[in-house]
Amino acid sequence: SFSFCLRNSKGSGHSLSCLVPGRKKKKAIMREGPLLITHHGLSGPAALRLSAFAAREFHDAEYKCTVTVHWAPDFGSVDEIDKTLTTVKGLSPKRMVSSACPLLCEGGSSAIPRRLWSALVIRSGFDPDTIWCEAPKKKIRKLAAIVGEFNVDVTGKGVFKEEFVTAGGISLKDIAMKNMESKKCPDLFFCGEVIDVDGVTGGFNFMNCWSTGFVAGNGAATCVHNKVLDAKPSATS
DSSP: OOOEEESOOOOOOEEEEEEEEOSSTTOEEEEEEEEEEOSSEEESHHHHHHHHHTHHHHHHTTTOEEEEEESOGGGOSHHHHHHHHHHHHHHOTTSBTTTSOOOBOTTSOBSSOHHHHHHHHHHTTOOTTOBGGGOOHHHHHHHHHHHHOEEEEEEEEOTTOOOSSOOOOBOGGGEETTTTEESSSTTOBOOGGGBSOOOSSHHHHHHHHHHHHHHHHHHHHHHHHHHHHHHSOOOOO
8 A cells, every 4th residue: 555646735634535447447446534635645544545455456557547536525426515515605695615614524513624625615716705695606516526526636656655565466376375385386485575465454464474474484494394304314224
């Protein structure tokens, strides 16, 4: 898993769901969770999970693709967000559109932080001082689309190439799991990131390396021990 490098990124600490095109047409891979917007791109749990489950797709695309972000997934589709914002226009006509996100979570907190909301409003074509009663329907619709389907161009992996674990490797089908020996090449043992195992959490990946390393080490030692015994001349009576 890895973070995404973008053409431009500002802000930090937002919750959203991410979408990336899959190998098949009209198929997408989606992961939801907290997202961190850094100086270089996207990171945080949502980005790392997405990169883990779509590692091969990203590799095939040379880490250049479009990721679609939903800034407020709990509020449904673009149409549903459009209806909610249109309702706000009638309930708070004198309130500035850019002042605060009217999409409220349980407890009354805004679903989108103020700085991000203000940036999305301006990106939708609103002037910073526009009030809701003056908001055109087309711009409200555009704002709803930006909240629910915000496309960002991924230009590569994180600038520090900080993968936590890599996908790919020797297929588990070609390994005898009892001692991690190759089924195709006897006396060859595999462990850790050499094998095709990668998990979302660091703990899983560490345990995979430790466990397979232990089993492979014992397997290799047993193999050498048996070969030494076989090489010794048999005792004569």
